[in-house]
């Protein structure tokens with residue numbers, strides 16, 4: 001497998017609400033990619049403050065109001081929605097309950113990247129707690145996502161909790177709890193540990209695997225692996241996610257372990273044109 005040479009990995013904290021230890025993630029990357037500089041940049045809107053004052057409007061205009069209606073053009077937001085985004089950008093409020101169109105969010109974050117770093121070889125990773133979704137033409141509705149890989153990569157802690165499905169048994173019982181008006185917290189307690197939850201102590205470890213998917217996307221154009229025990233596995237169920245990221249007993253399959261080893265041993269090829277189609281998890 002041919003891999004391009006990486007210039008740097010840049011980690012942005014786009015409001016992960018203290019759920020992640022980003023320095024620990026950076027340390028992990030430095031360990032895995034010994035030749036590649038890794039930088040933690042904090043809030044991207046502060047880092048790029050002077051470039052465009054209109055980020056709040058842009059973000060407010062890409063919200064999904066109705067999961068069964070595709071966002072075809074960006075919509076004109078209300079004043080209050082822009083104010084909310086302004087506070088959110090400055091870290092004065094959290095982004096719960098808002099759903100964004102994933103591809104539009106990817107584009108807004110891409111615009112934040114400094115011009116001189118808009119090149120293959122720079123891995124820009126936006127860690128956020130914003131929940132985003134992408135439209136599916138098959139069943140004609142939005143589906144929540146954990147991550148999207150493209151000109152930059154966006155990984156959502158809320159998406160990790162909400163997007164991969166929980167067990168079928170959980171959903172059956174949830175319906176019963178709702179019908180009987182029982183406390184859903186009790187249900188969560190019954191399944192504790194079976195899925196990643198908000199403020200979950202395992203989130204930082206899980207996100208390390210997703211950041212490696214972003215790295216592999218930049219290296220080869222493909223962030224995923226078919227091996228269910230490899231951290232690059234594209235998990236659709238919480239049980240799969242937990243197995244791939246925490247329980248399989250190894251981090252990477254032999255093919256990807258070998259690729260990472262070759263990245264550390266020799267300088268890869270000059271960046272050439274890879275497929276730039278975004279990929280989703």
Ligand SMILES: [Zn+2]
Pocket residue numbers: 225226227230231232252253254255256
């Ligand atoms: Zn693999």
